[in-house]
Amino acid sequence: MVLTKTRFAVLVALFVAAVLPPRLAPAQTGATGTVRGVVTLEDTGKPVHGVSVTILQLRLSTMTGDDGTYEFKDVPAGIYDIAAHLDRVPDAVNTVPVTAGTAVEVPFQLRLRAVGIQVTVTANGSEESSLKAIQPVDSLTATDLAEKNVQSLGDVLDRQLGVAKRSFGPGTSRPILRGFDGDRVLVLQDGNRIGSLGFQSGDHGEPIDILSLEKLEVVKGPSTLLYGSNAIGGVVNAITGHESAHKGTHGYVTGVAGSNNNQAGGGGGIEYGTEKWLFWANGSGQRAGDYDTPIGRIPNSYTRDGNGSGGVGYYPGRSFLSIDYSFNKRRYGIPFDP
Structure with a gap:
């Protein structure tokens, strides 16, 4: 009976290790990088605080500080769409590659102008930029x-x-x-x-x-x-x-x-x-x-x-x-x- 429980526990551990995504244990693999930058206004160059910056594929978000800076640590290597969002201001989106052991600088410039509010509905199960959504245009x-x-x-x-x-x-x-x-x-x-x-x-x-x-x-x-x-x-x-x-x-x-x-x-x-x-x-x-x-x-x-x-x-x-x-x-x- 003890042998059966032990074998069951080993099988459960192997199953969990197989299904967990690699980004849940970045420290052990070392295949991660850092993404950071500063968000400014295009017209004046002044930093903007309170901007929501999101890595769309990973669903990771952070807010800019008083100096307009943000940082993501332990980001798995890959190519990501990063969006900067501030209410009543058009979103800015950059596509950047992240490599292991490096820090990527991704600055954003927000432009104050008239903006139309829109909602993009997609059926692929994850968020994506409206610029990349399939549209009949x-x-x-x-x-x-x-x-x-x-x-x-x-x-x-x-x-x-x-x-x-x-x-x-x-x-x-x-x-x-x-x-x-x-x-x-x-x-x-x-x-x-x-x-x-x-x-x-x-x-x-x-x-x-x-x-x-x-x-x-x-x-x-x-x-x-x-x-x-x-x-x-x-x-x-x-x-x-x-x-x-x-x-x-x-x-x-x-x-x-x-x-x-x-x-x-x-x-x-x-x-x-x-x-x-x-x-x-x-x-x-x-x-x-x-x-x-x-x-x-x-x-x-x-x-x-x-x-x-x-x-x-x-x-x-x-x-x-x-x-x-x-x-x-x-x-x-x-x-x-x-």
């Missing part, structure tokens, strides 16, 4: 847009996942999202409604300068209901990238060309910013003739467009003021049956 950068080499919004997004186009010619194409068209697809620029007639009629295009965009986003799924009942199919948001100030001068020049329809076009822009002010100006133009097909040239499929915009923004902190003027002139044909 497609995004095209300025480089992607230039590579497309097209004249209108529908042609840019055509053949993206869940996206087709409605077209009465190259100059009037408009995206179709998940089979929805017209007033079921909302087109925005920098989060504002454009107010064009493109959703009502197929011979009206969207007045968006493709060559001057910094990014083009397509939102699908239940989150589109936040934009209203006419966004059931989805939302297309054209982003120009003037939401905050930056110091110095930035600029770009873009050129496009095509041989099938004798296309030629180009655009350019410049930004100048100080600590709280930003000034910008953009301009572009494109022309394309009737395009050729295996059955011949398609009459009245030409496109001409010219665009210009300029503005100024003031960004003192949590609030901002931005004024922008845009000019769009288009002339395009609508192909017809001979």
Whole structure:
């Protein structure tokens, strides 16, 4: 009977040793490191106390002291997402590798600005950054847009996942999202409604300068209901990238060309910013003739467009003021049956 109890105790000890995660005994293994840093404000560089710093994968949290510093000891070696959270301030997330026997410095800079409260719900059983959560959002950068080499919004997004186009010619194409068209697809620029007639009629295009965009986003799924009942199919948001100030001068020049329809076009822009002010100006133009097909040239499929915009923004902190003027002139044909 004593032998049976002893054997049972040994089996229990072996089972416990097998199922316990290695991080419960870091001192014996030595395969741990230290993570520390300081949290400051981006605008002033002053330390921030009372900030919650969390290693998401390990669910370990600590608070910054009066000098803005924090420290995690005995952190198992690996790659971790570390988040700094302060109420009413956007979270900051850094991904860092931790190696055994070393100390990793991970500083954070919190930026005071308008913040939208959001909750990310995932089904993977553990916390993760909302930046890495799977979201029904497609995004095209300025480089992607230039590579497309097209004249209108529908042609840019055509053949993206869940996206087709409605077209009465190259100059009037408009995206179709998940089979929805017209007033079921909302087109925005920098989060504002454009107010064009493109959703009502197929011979009206969207007045968006493709060559001057910094990014083009397509939102699908239940989150589109936040934009209203006419966004059931989805939302297309054209982003120009003037939401905050930056110091110095930035600029770009873009050129496009095509041989099938004798296309030629180009655009350019410049930004100048100080600590709280930003000034910008953009301009572009494109022309394309009737395009050729295996059955011949398609009459009245030409496109001409010219665009210009300029503005100024003031960004003192949590609030901002931005004024922008845009000019769009288009002339395009609508192909017809001979």
